[in-house]
Amino acid sequence: MSEFFAMGGYGLYVWGSFGAMALLMVAEVIIVRQQRHDMLTRLRRMERQRTAPPVSPEKESGK
Amino acid sequence: MNSRLINWFKLSSPATFYPFAGRMVPWFSWIAIILLVIALYLSFFVAPTDYKQGEGYRIIFIHVPVAWMSMFIYVIMAGWAAVGLVYNTRLSAMMSEALAPTGAMFAFLSLWTGALWGKPMWGTWWVWDARLTSSLILLFLYIGFIALKSAIEDPRRADRAGAILLLVGVINIPIIYFSVRWWNTLHQGATIKMSGQTSMDETMLIAMLIMTFAVWAYTIAVVLLRVRTIILERERDTTWVRTLLQEGNRR
Numbered sequence: 001m002s003e004f005f006a007m008g009g010y011g012l013y014v015w016g017s018f019g020a021m022a023l024l025m026v027a028e029v030i031i032v033r034q035q036r037h038d039m040l041t042r043l044r045r046m047e048r049q050r051t052a053p054p055v056s057p058e059k060e061s062g063k
Numbered sequence: 064m065n066s067r068l069i070n071w072f073k074l075s076s077p078a079t080f081y082p083f084a085g086r087m088v089p090w091f092s093w094i095a096i097i098l099l100v101i102a103l104y105l106s107f108f109v110a111p112t113d114y115k116q117g118e119g120y121r122i123i124f125i126h127v128p129v130a131w132m133s134m135f136i137y138v139i140m141a142g143w144a145a146v147g148l149v150y151n152t153r154l155s156a157m158m159s160e161a162l163a164p165t166g167a168m169f170a171f172l173s174l175w176t177g178a179l180w181g182k183p184m185w186g187t188w189w190v191w192d193a194r195l196t197s198s199l200i201l202l203f204l205y206i207g208f209i210a211l212k213s214a215i216e217d218p219r220r221a222d223r224a225g226a227i228l229l230l231v232g233v234i235n236i237p238i239i240y241f242s243v244r245w246w247n248t249l250h251q252g253a254t255i256k257m258s259g260q261t262s263m264d265e266t267m268l269i270a271m272l273i274m275t276f277a278v279w280a281y282t283i284a285v286v287l288l289r290v291r292t293i294i295l296e297r298e299r300d301t302t303w304v305r306t307l308l309q310e311g312n313r314r
Contacts, residue, residue: 008112010119013183017122017176021129024168025281032285036292040311043299047308 075154077294078303084287091284098277105270122180123267128275130173132282133201134236136166140208141233144226156222157297159229160212161290165282167205174198185249193242194250197235204232218297 007014074080106124113120140159147155177195178188189195208228215221243252298304 004107007121008118010117010121010183013119013179014121017125017179020175021125021172024172028165028168028285032289032292036288036295039292039295040308043295043304044308044312046299047305048312050305051309 075152077154077157077298078301080154081291081294084291088284088287088291091280091287095277095280095284098273098280102270102274102277105266105273110267110270111264116184119180119183122176124270124274126173126176126180127271128278129169129176130198131275132278133166133169133173133198134239135279136162136169136282137201137204137229138233138236140166141229144229147222148226148230153297154294156218156226157290157293158286159208159225161286161293162282163205163209163212164289165285167202167209169278169282170198170202170205174202190249192249193246194239197239197242200235201239204228204235208232 005011005015074083102124106121110121110124112118140162143155143159143162146152147159174195177198181190182188208225211228212221212225215224243250295304
């Protein structure tokens with residue numbers, strides 16, 4: 001097992017390459033999904049404000 | 064008129080492309096995962112040890128696919144840029160915008176894996192070799208494109224400026240490809256040639272090609288996911304996006 005990870009003395013280079021690729025790909029997927037989630041939240045909020053019935057002045061002052 | 068032709072034109076509208084892209088994402092994600100697993104298995108357990116470079120050569124199984132991908136993505140972006148300039152379609156600019164971060168990531172990875180391969184084999188992380196330098200320029204082109212797009216307020220003007228940058232920069236792609244032939248410096252020549260004999264063990268070649276398809280599928284999945292977000296943002300005032308959002312709010 002440890003022989004496999006040593007990669008015949010090239011462990012640092014081989015795992016440094018595959019590791020960086022794995023890390024960046026996983027990070028990119030997480031970021032892209034997060035961006036989509038944030039965008040949907042933002043736009044839905046905007047849409048709620050646009051379609052919400054206008055607040056009457058008496059109600060607002062009564063708060 | 065040919066019905067297939069009409070369908071393709073229909074897909075170029077963001078309103079039709081958005082749900083289509085959404086249906087495609089899971090398919091390409093699964094293809095990417097399955098191919099990645101196969102490619103990694105072949106890379107580490109099937110492909111034999113290199114007689115000259117030992118186990119260190121295994122970096123090739125990602126170095127070559129990511130380097131290819133960084134070039135492919137740029138060409139596709141430039142293609143979208145040309146379509147956008149000629150037909151003035153909105154979706155094409157959104158596509159190149161969605162491709163840019165992934166392209167930059169692969170351009171960076173090709174330099175990174177190249178450095179980690181160069182250190183033990185050539186004895187240096189970096190040299191100003193023609194192939195390496197033109198690959199670095201490719202990374203700068205990606206970063207420049209992203210920076211330019213975000214620096215211009217008006218999206219339509221940003222699209223045009225970005226498209227022009229992409230089309231001018233495309234000259235760098237043949238330079239990268241032929242650099243190992245034109246300037247015979249440190250980087251080795253192409254192992255896989257468009258014509259003629261490939262000087263490579265068959266299992267190594269298969270592992271590398273499957274990894275290439277895996278990064279293709281990955282790129283398609285992640286770019287479709289990203290373009291959906293861009294479509295939502297830029298089409299937010301259209302009726303179809305507002306209907307979609309209202310449905311989301313009701314749920």
